[in-house]
Amino acid sequence: xxxxxxxxxxxxxxxxxxxxxxxSGYQLITxxxxxxxxxTCLDQNHDLVLMDLNMPNMSGFDATKTLRDNGFSNPxxxxxxxxxxxxxxxxxxxxxKRNS
Numbered sequence: 001x002x003x004x005x006x007x008x009x010x011x012x013x014x015x016x017x018x019x020x021x022x023x024s025g026y027q028l029i030t031x032x033x034x035x036x037x038x039x040t041c042l043d044q045n046h047d048l049v050l051m052d053l054n055m056p057n058m059s060g061f062d063a064t065k066t067l068r069d070n071g072f073s074n075p076x077x078x079x080x081x082x083x084x085x086x087x088x089x090x091x092x093x094x095x096x097k098r099n100s
Contacts (some may be wrong), residue, residue, distance in 0.1 A: 003027045003044070007037035007060065008052040008079065017050060034058025038066045049076040051096065053087060061094045068095035 004026040008014050014030055021028050029046065031037040035058045041049060049067070053060035064076050078091035 001025065001027050002047040003029060004048040004050065005029045005031060005037060005041055005046040006050045007031040007034065007055065007063065008050075009033060009055045010052070013052075013079075034060055034063030034066075038063045041067055041072060042070055045072075045074070047074055049074065050079055051076055053078055053080040053082070053091060061090050064091065064094040064096050 002025060004021050006014060006017050006021070006028055007030070008017070009032050018028050018030075026048070029040060029044070031040050033055045037049070037051065037060075038058065051060040051064055060078060064078070067076060075097045076095060078088075078096040080087055080091075
């Protein structure tokens, strides 16, 4: 079974995405901040990472960069409510997969 790591500090978002991913055949692992996401993902090689960009302790930008710097090559999709182009560019530079 494919695994997905969902990193978000909003429990409502986690529950919504959990339903969608589990219906799509993924086993879902969750993390509530960037530190937890980076350590969890480096210990286990998840097939997909969904990363909130604005979280406590370590941002999604920094967690994504940490994962890429440590050789994680699977897709990392940035999640944000922000429409700012600056955030898109920062996420892309950190190593997120770009979705238009």
